[in-house]
Amino acid sequence: MCSASIKAFKNQEYQQLKQQCLQQRKLFEDPEFPASDKSLFYSTAPPGRIEWKRPKELCEDPHLFVNGISSHDLHQGRLGNCWFVAACSCLALRENLWQKVIPNVKEQDWNRKSPEKHAGIFHFRFWCLGEWMDVVIDDRLPTLNNELIFCHSNDRNEFWSALLEKAYAKLAGCYEALDGGSTAEAIVDFTGAVTESIDMAEGKYSHDIIEQAKLFEDMLKVQRRGGLISCYIKPMSSHDFEGQTVMGLIKGHAYSVTAVLMMSLEKKLMSCTKSKKLFMIRLRNPWGKKEWNGAWSDESEEWKNVSKAERKKLGLMVENDGEFWMTFEDWCKNFTDVDICRIVNTSLFSVHKTWEKKTMRGQWTKNTDPLLNRSGGCSNQKATFLQNPQYAFEVKKVEDKVMVSLQQKDRRIHKKEGTGDNLVIGFEIFKVEDNREYRMHTLKIQEKVATSTYIDNRMVFLKVFLKQGRYVLIPTTFSPGIEAEFILRLFTDVPSKLRELKLHKPRLRCLDIVCGVPQRVSQVKIFSVEGLPGQDRHGGANPYVIVKCEKRKVQSPVQHGTVNAVFNTQAVFYRRDVQKPIVVQVWHSNVFSNQFLGQVLMTASPGDPKELQKLRLRGRGGREAEEMPGHITVMALSSDDLAEL
Secondary structure: OOHHHEEEHHHOOHHHHHHHHHHHOOOOOOOOOOOOHHHOOOOOOOOOOOEEEOHHHHOOOOEOOOOOOOOOOEEOOOOOOHHHHHHHHHHOOOHHHHHHHOOOHHHHOOOOOOHHHOOOEEEEEEEEOOEEEEEEEEOOEEEEOOEEOOOEEOOOOEOHHHHHHHHHHHHHOOHHHHOOOOHHHHHHHHHOOEEEEEEOOOOOOOOOHHHHHHHHHHHHHHHHOOOEEEEEOOOOOHHHOOOEOOOOOEOOOOEEEEEEEEEEEEEEEOOEEEEEEEEEEEEEOOOOOOOOOOOOOOOOHHHHHOOHHHHHHHOOOOOOOOEEEEEHHHHHHHOOEEEEEEOOOOOOOOOOOOOEEEEEEEEEOOOOOOOOOOOOOOOOOOOOHHHOOEEEEEEEEEEEEEEEEEEEOOOHHHHHHOOOOOOOEEEEEEEEOOOOOOOOOOOOOOEEEEEOOOEOOOEEEEEEEEEEEEEEEEEEEOOOOOOEEEEEEEEEOOOOOOEEEOOOOOOOOHHHHHHOOOOEEEEEEEEEEEOOOOOOOOOOEOEEEEEEEOOEEEEOOOOOOEOOEEEEEEEEEEEOOOOOOEEEEEEEOOOOOOEEEEEEEEOOOOOOOOOEEEEEEEOOHHHOOOEEEEEEEEEEEEEEEHHHO
């Protein structure tokens, strides 16, 4: 990670502060996050007389890690942040990920041989809205009766989880700001991952075996490629929160998924041994206790059908340590929600699929001028929806899988003022004209092709297959008039040219003085061409469409081997002379020379949009009146006064 790409939180530079402390021979005390009640709570009373102690005051030989880092290391304390502890358990599984969050472990750790090199200062890194933030803390930790009151490790002299939690609490404003949250949000803060939240009931995973198999395959792929997964059971009411099911699972409680695999199940039948693969999943309760007590729980009979070698390979431990196995089918039936955090591969050197990533930072901002307002709310707000930020992108392939992640800025730091809840956000995607370069002001022709869920999560994710063409993505808050920052990430197979549309119409040029200023904006959409003459030996053609207007043109992709071509080609033109027709030509693509198949001339009076219609193709030049075989289906011209925009 390039140091230039890392920002110092509160402008506190770790190395500079550490050197100052070493020179002055004193331990660091953080003025930005003092050892006082205001760093602990903003509305809740402390559970007793809190004392802030350094690890050296709690044990003789403190370390960040004892025998390495493990998902078994940490336990939740007296704070409702099981989601954070579950995220830490997930993080501990991936060395390449936790090394970014906990940098330079050896340099930061205590050194028994050189205690003078320890200055009581640590730093951790978090991914905050597209940027890595370096957070400095001192090592004073809140204790009660000489015990850590929040996150802690199994070993009394291991402190990575407690110090990481303190740095995260500093980023959020105080420890209480971590009371309640999402495991997926913490994982994204640790990794910059792209998160997909899945409602198990909505996806029919509890009873549809085919959908279960698809989900298992997806999760297995995510895990093998370095992703992280968590899950929970949604409580039916506030009284149900942290209630226990008859099978020992805790409701409203985040579990980390520590393994997804196919297990060999051996069964002796006469003299032969047949092997069967079973879909399995391993989970961990952040409490470090209270496990699943159904099939494949630690001491269940089912494990007798698994060889000792397989059990050793799986690391099966028969003890109440909070980690347990389930069949994937049982997991689907018992859990209601899962968060899949993908580490999207954008490397040029990889045997796995790589993605092209494009990132845009943006803001929803209020303004009384409709042309300057950028907080229009969702599409329910018809009068203001198109006042939101707009982003154009291309799909170059005939069809491409597109992944979109919209993330709002973390608002937990405002919890003290009572405004720390996430905003309800989402986005819409429209198929637009192939030559659109300016903001949309009307939805007369544009087709809505995708809508994300609108939800009060920090991140909203959507996977969608889109056909070739140009699209406009509009991120919004649910209600208008709300100001906030966001980051938009788009992943495609080939470069998407994602960019923000800022201009409302073409800028005036010197040529406009001579040729005239554009007065109208006109839109046209080509749906299909039918009844074309065959052009190849199989009786088909390779048709494409060209739309022309005042020396500008838009060309569609070629449709191969057909006399009835389906198009979804749109064009928009800023016209100086609305009396001149827009020409729609149909051509046959040929290796040697393209062949003209016919055209239609389209005119429209200002403000007189026509409906979907079929027009006969005609010749051109000297054959202007001659009808050609076939006809074209067009969403006829719509014209809007530029002054209205």
